[in-house]
Amino acid sequence: MDSVLATTAWYSPSWLFPPALSQFDWVNSFWLYLIPTIPAIFALRWLINLKFGRKLHVAFSKSEIRSSPITYLRFIPPMLFALALTMVMIALARPQKSSETIEQWSEGIDIMLAIDISQSMEIEDFKPNRLEAAKDVAEEFISGRFRDRIGIVIFSGDAYSLTPLTTDYDLLRENIDEIDFDMIQKSGTAIGSAIGVSTNRMRESDAKSKVIILLSDGDNTAGNIDPITAAKLAEAYGIKIYTIGIGKNGRVPWGKDFFGRPRYVESYLNEKTLKEIAEIGHGQFFRATNNKALEEIFDRIDNYEKVKIKENKYKNTEDFYSIYLKWAIVFFLAWLATKLTFINNILED
Known part of the structure; x- marks a missing residue:
């Protein structure tokens, strides 16, 4: 897996899935424990809007009310923003890979x-x-x-x-x-x-x-x-x-x-x-x-x-946080782009 990571381009989606993430050592692992709070914050925001948000009352006859899958597109912007935040937290956790080489010799x-x-x-x-x-x-x-x-x-x-x-x-x-x-x-x-x-x-x-x-x-x-x-x-x-x-x-x-x-x-x-x-x-x-x-x-x-057997240890550490910062930028720009489209203005039922 180490050699696969070394040759994988940063824009490959494989970086986002557990097999890649499980290979890392984490310098600031506490940031990873904050990731589950992101969907919780969005869920709380949705409940607040549902309770206190302004509502537009429009009268339709029963025959005119239809369900449309297009209404689900309104979830895309917050999902992209949540992914951007997740990538930032992964980057802050400092994913690393270390390899150690040991040389032994004796006279x-x-x-x-x-x-x-x-x-x-x-x-x-x-x-x-x-x-x-x-x-x-x-x-x-x-x-x-x-x-x-x-x-x-x-x-x-x-x-x-x-x-x-x-x-x-x-x-x-x-x-x-x-x-x-x-x-x-x-x-x-x-x-x-x-x-x-x-x-x-x-x-x-x-x-x-x-x-x-x-x-x-x-x-x-x-x-x-x-x-x-x-x-x-x-x-x-x-x-x-x-x-x-x-x-x-x-x-x-x-x-x-x-x-x-x-x-x-x-x-x-x-x-x-x-x-x-x-x-x-x-x-x-x-x-x-x-x-x-x-x-x-x-x-x-x-x-x-x-x-006495003498030994030298060489430790090589490679950081991968920059990859997740790039993904954070990608998701943030995608969120900005969707904010400027009709998707952000779709009415909720």
């Missing part, structure tokens, strides 16, 4: 998710297992970001970049869905290599904030770079590191035996290295022992690494 953050896919991530103390739980919360984390570039590194006995930094969140979710234990054949847990690959991906980034979120359930047992050395290298490039230790200590379920019964293994996470990495990277270490705890950790990191 964005570069985030690398480094996800452990070693065989121990198959342990089922998380549902359905550690890796699938990590994938689920990673996807939720991505869905909550705004204009941040996110990349994915996977690691076990070696590490490689699965997805470069991108804002294509659909692609990121697809790649996370496809993460599997068989993607890296070399066994072990190369935490240092994972940090090194993540750092290499962010080395030339000019983002205001750069973050690595490393999720693992084991000690560094593979790779050609020490985790502490890798963390110091990341810190030199201004990269913050959050580390998440995943898994319970003690007996945990891992697959089933020959008879289909749950098989249990001993699990132990050495937190020392992960804590030291987070300290060097000016981040924080978290320990997740179940699905809910892992979700809460990612929620906390999500809140820590939110940038």
